[in-house]
Amino acid sequence: MTSGLVRRPAALLIGIAALSCGSAYAQTIQEAEPTYDASVRVAKPLPATPLSGPVVPPFENPPAFVPDFFGVRAWLRAHGIALLVSNTNEFTGAVTRPTPGFRNYRQGASNAGQISTVLHMNWDKLIGLRGFATHAVFTSRYGTTANRMFGDWLGHASEIYGGGGNVVVHLVMAYGEENLFGGRLAIAGGRMTEMSDFSNSPLFCNFINNSLCGRPRAVSDNDYIGRYPAGVWGTRVRGRPSRYTYIQAAVYFPEKSMFANAYNRSGFKFSGGSAIMGQSIPIELGWEPEFGAKHKLAGHYKIGARLLTVPLSDNYYDINGLPLSVTRKKAMQHSRSWSAWFETDQKIWQPQGAPASSGTTLIGGFILNDPRVALRRWETYFGFINRGFIRSRPHDALNFIGMYEKIAGGVSATEANYLDEGAARLLPNHATGVQKNAAVFEVNYQIQVTRGVAIAPDYQIFFNPNGQKNLRTAHVLGFKSTVQIF
Structure with a gap:
């Protein structure tokens, strides 16, 4: 990333903050994420x-930072x-030198970001079509991520990188949703991303690392799981049998x-059956209680699973059931695979008289x-x-997250x-050694600069980068900024 690209977002943020001095504080940093609204509807x-x-x-x-001129x-x-436009920018840089002996590794910094446009339309208000709304998300992305500089390809230091088509406008989602029985039943269909509805939380993008922000990385362990910014055809049904419970299922x-980029650079390629590889069928059950005398201590508890019918390669055996690392033959194919998850968050303290987000x-x-x-x-x-x-x-926040990933045994054995x-x-996954386990810890402090503007200085530490013990621990400093333009 050139020095000019690194300097411009920081300079823009400083300029905005200077122009806005004295405005009211409100927005929290994760609200600028384009899938925030979808995850809030689940939560x-x-x-x-x-x-x-x-x-x-x-x-x-x-x-928003831009005032509502003339009440438009x-x-x-x-x-x-409802039209929302925001910018999210993430700067990260390794402050430790990379492991010696690898000519492609270096010490350095990078910048990544996106401009997101979200358009919600309530067709009940527009033409009287009761309960029906449409949602469209567009993005323009730029930059890369610093962790690849020191050999890590698992827990990206910047959750915003690549995948956006590198074009002015990339279509992420465009779908309709019918809400029936006072919101007890919601049926959606169109171009959707699975991970916006399942195994998601509006809290995840209080952090920067891609092992959590957006969705936990393991739940989208291969490139056939639809996640931002790649939309696919899908349909989803969500029911709420009681006030604090829900069940949802979908087919993508x-x-x-x-x-x-070579296949669907703009996101507007609405392919037919020849491009569809199978189905992803998730199901999720959730309990969302509100504890405390005044019901201010909100919690979210969810359990889910997915059946994936896309052909995937075995990570150890070849087509004859022998170790592929020995025979060098094509890997055995599996037409069915699965994932499962349990996730929770619980507010345990609410200061008296403070805003609900505190x-x-x-x-x-x-x-x-x-x-x-x-x-x-x-x-x-x-x-x-x-x-x-x-x-x-x-509205400021001190945040901490620790993440640990265990590499599948077949991967480790094949690489050994x-x-x-x-x-x-022949090592897979950009490995330069045997992958076994990895851990990332992140801490940041979010500063609400002014209305619609927030910045979060951030520190990350990577243990066993890329899941490899032969790579030294990496320390990464940076920041995340968001500007809710309007």
Whole structure:
């Protein structure tokens, strides 16, 4: 990344902050994420007295940096149109030297970011089509991620990198959703991303590392799992049998090379059956209680699983059931594979008189994958989000997360065999040694600069980068900034 690209976002942020001095504080840093609204809809219980007929849930309305000139934005929302535009920027750099002996590794920094445009339309207000809404997400991405400089390809130091098509406009999602029985039943279909609805949380992008922000990385362990910014055809049904519970299931149709620029650079290639590789069928059950005398201690507990019918290669055996690292033949193919997850967050403290976003929330989860085809056999994470612990800064937050990934045994054994036979060039996953396990710890402090603007200085430490013990521990410093433009 050139020095000019690194300097411009930081300079832009400083300029915006200077122009906005004195504005009201409100927005939290993860609200600028383009899939925030979708994950909030999953994480929000029914109202105490829900309606009985079709009704579109209100769209998220984060405070924006640009004022509502002449009331245009308010008028559009009153008539069912919500347009959100935001910029997220992430700068990261390794402060430790990379492991010697690898000519492609170096000490350095990088910058990555995106401009996101989200368009929600309430067709009940527009033309009287009760309960129906459409959602479209577009993005423009730039930059890369610093962790590859020191040999890591597992826990990307910047969650925003690549995959966006490197074009001015990349279509991520465009789908319709019908909400029936006062929100008790929601049916959606169109171009969607699986990981916006399943195994997701609006809390994840309080962090930068891609092992969690967006979704836990292990739950999308291969490139046939639809995740931002790659949309595929899909349909999803979500029901809420009670105020604090939900169950949802879906069918998505993964497409060949859906993350490759050469295949679908703009996101507007609506391919037919020839590009569809199979189905991804997730199901998830959730409990979303609100504890405390005033119901301010919100919790979210979810358990889910996925059946994937895309052909995937075995990570150890060849087509004859022998070690592929010995025979060098094509890997055995599996037409069925699975993943499962349990995730939770629970607010344990809410300061009296503080905004609803303040307080301390614990967050944790565990993801398990099919050992035959997985790179990550399992992943676990645990941390906290502490917002408003400084009384005079109720919207600032101190956040910590620790993530641990266990590499599948077949991957480790295959790589060990290649190295024993002097065939290091055949190692998969960009490995330069045997992959076994990896851990990343991250801490940041979010500063609400002004209305719609936030910045979070960030520190990450990578143990066993790329899951390899032969790579030295890496320390990474950086920041994440968000500007909710309007």
